[in-house]
Amino acid sequence: MVKQDRAIRTRRNILEAAAKIFEERGYQAATIAEILSTAGVTKGALYFHFESKEQLAQGVLHEQDQRFVIPDRACKVQELADVVLLHAYRLQSDPMVRAGVRLTMDQHAEGLDRSGPFLRWSTVCRQLLEQAQAQGELLPHVIPSVTADIMVSTFAGVQSMSQTTTDYQNLRFQTSALLRHLLPSIAVPSVLASLDLTETRGETVHDEIRHQLQPQPATAVR
Numbered sequence: 647m648v649k650q651d652r653a654i655r656t657r658r659n660i661l662e663a664a665a666k667i668f669e670e671r672g673y674q675a676a677t678i679a680e681i682l683s684t685a686g687v688t689k690g691a692l693y694f695h696f697e698s699k700e701q702l703a704q705g706v707l708h709e710q711d712q713r714f715v716i717p718d719r720a721c722k723v724q725e726l727a728d729v730v731l732l733h734a735y736r737l738q739s740d741p742m743v744r745a746g747v748r749l750t751m752d753q754h755a756e757g758l759d760r761s762g763p764f765l766r767w768s769t770v771c772r773q774l775l776e777q778a779q780a781q782g783e784l785l786p787h788v789i790p791s792v793t794a795d796i797m798v799s800t801f802a803g804v805q806s807m808s809q810t811t812t813d814y815q816n817l818r819f820q821t822s823a824l825l826r827h828l829l830p831s832i833a834v835p836s837v838l839a840s841l842d843l844t845e846t847r848g849e850t851v852h853d854e855i856r857h858q859l860q861p862q863p864a865t866a867v868r
Contacts, residue, residue, distance in 0.1 A: 657695045660685045661709055664702045665745035672748065673703055673755035703749050703758050710746025710763065715855050716770065722778035723833045724841055726771060727825050728851045730801060734821035735848030737805060738814050751806055767798045775832075783837045793832060800824060818845040 663685035667676045678699055682692060696702045717732070719725035736743040749755060750763045768791075775790035784790075804824050808817040825843045833841070 653695075656687060656691055660687060660692055660695055660702070661705050662742065665706050665709075665742045668703060668706060669741065669745040669748045673699075673752050673758055678702075700758055703755070706742065706745050707749055707760075707762055710743050717851050717855060721783065721837060721840065722774050722781060723783050723829065723837050726774040726778065726797075727829065727841060727843055728847065729770060729774070730797070730825060731818070731821055731843070731848035732851045732855075733801075733848075734805070734817045735852055737817055739852075744814070747805065747809075751802065764798060764802075767801075768794045771797050778833075778837075783833055785832060785834060788832055797828065800828065818848060821845075822847075 660681070664676075664681050666684055667680045671680070676699065678689075678692070681702065682689060685692070696705060715732075717725060717728050719728065733743070737747060746763065749758065750760050752758075752760070771794035772790050775784065775788065775793055778784050779788065779790060801821070801824065804820050805814075805817060808814050808820050822843050822845045829841065829843070830838060
């Protein structure tokens with residue numbers, strides 16, 4: 647058990663170091679030597695967990711995906727908005743998420759399959775839109791699969807521009823603005839009027855999820 651815990655910590659340490667280097671340097675420029683130096687581990691320890699730089703990058707992408715928590719809402723359009731706003735908040739606050747996005751958007755990352763996060767996002771959005779449609783929350787013309795791809799691609803553009811121009815400083819504002827532009831063409835007016843699309847929504851949802859995941863104190867038996 648001790649060895650297993652140590653291995654988990656080492657793997658985590660390597661991934662965090664890789665995320666830092668990939669975010670700073672990009673996939674092509676990042677080197678195993680830099681990641682080793684940042685992680686403070688031996689080459690043998692790194693190659694025990696990851697056989698190549700490509701596997702390291704895929705590990706970061708997978709770790710980002712593991713953090714993709716979807717808050718459950720009765721209103722599925724609000725849930726969809728929460729997913730987008732939460733991701734915008736995490737891009738500002740979570741280095742692993744930033745690194746995953748940097749890799750996903752890196753057009754110079756030759757040989758690296760970057761499709762996973764895009765496909766995952768599209769699937770999540772499509773499923774939420776299908777549920778919203780079944781509940782009568784969407785306008786009649788909406789085709790969930792088409793709208794999902796549009797939402798993913800437009801958000802990718804917004805986050806890319808925000809990263810380039812302000813290092814994500816204005817991302818929450820821009821994401822809120824994006825949803826205010828897109829959702830009126832998707833949701834029925836009664837649903838639209840009830841949505842919370844404020845800049846602080848992502849942080850609020852993040853805190854809510856963190857509270858839900860915290861272990862609850864045991865109730866004393868009397």
